[in-house]
Amino acid sequence: MIAEVIVYLFLGIGTAFNALGIAGLLRFPDMYTRMHATTKMTTFGTMFTALAVVIYAIVMYLAGDGVIFPGLAIHTLIAAFALAFTNAVGSHALARAAHKSGIKPSPAVVDRLEEAGL
Amino acid sequence: MTILWLPFVLILVILVGLALIRLYLGPTAGDRAVAVDTVNTLVVAIMILLGVYFQEVIYIDVAIVFALLSFVSTLFIAKYLGGEL
Numbered sequence: 001m002i003a004e005v006i007v008y009l010f011l012g013i014g015t016a017f018n019a020l021g022i023a024g025l026l027r028f029p030d031m032y033t034r035m036h037a038t039t040k041m042t043t044f045g046t047m048f049t050a051l052a053v054v055i056y057a058i059v060m061y062l063a064g065d066g067v068i069f070p071g072l073a074i075h076t077l078i079a080a081f082a083l084a085f086t087n088a089v090g091s092h093a094l095a096r097a098a099h100k101s102g103i104k105p106s107p108a109v110v111d112r113l114e115e116a117g118l
Numbered sequence: 119m120t121i122l123w124l125p126f127v128l129i130l131v132i133l134v135g136l137a138l139i140r141l142y143l144g145p146t147a148g149d150r151a152v153a154v155d156t157v158n159t160l161v162v163a164i165m166i167l168l169g170v171y172f173q174e175v176i177y178i179d180v181a182i183v184f185a186l187l188s189f190v191s192t193l194f195i196a197k198y199l200g201g202e203l
């Protein structure tokens with residue numbers, strides 16, 4: 001009973017944060033703010049979705065039905081870790097490349113990165 | 119313990135469709151790259167939920183490989199946008 005509530009709560013948190021990220025992707029004015037919304041929100045939401053699956057697998061394994069649940073939990077944890085690291089590095093590379101290709105933030109006044117000449 | 123996984127999968131698929139609107143509209147190439155990155159992350163979540171719904175561990179292995187390969191594709195798109203390729 002309590003495990004069901006926790007799994008539904010984590011699934012709800014994950015789906016709500018994914019929806020907030022998509023809302024930011026559709027509503028924000030320029031590329032950097034869109035990236036700011038989607039990268040953090042979808043990483044957080046997908047990690048909470050994976051955490052719900054891990055808790056479900058652990059509870060089902062302790063209840064004693066099914067032999068696939070330890071593998072399910074371990075592989076889901078590996079997927080969540082891979083997603084956490086690759087999303088951060090990928091969004092950083094994308095933002096740097098966008099700045100180098102000349103896309104400016106929409107109400108930008110000061111550009112310290114261009115002044116530093118990197 | 120039975121969990122209703124499919125409504126959450128449906129919500130995530132609708133979110134992928136909304137991200138495709140930005141992929142179509144996006145004024146610059148960077149916006150489209152951000153939309154593709156978002157779709158990749160959401161597809162990993164959908165694969166994890168479908169794997170636990172059908173009780174197949176192989177779906178989650180596919181999700182791991184998809185996450186790593188989409189990271190490589192994002193890096194190459196970034197190199198192309200930055201003019202280093």
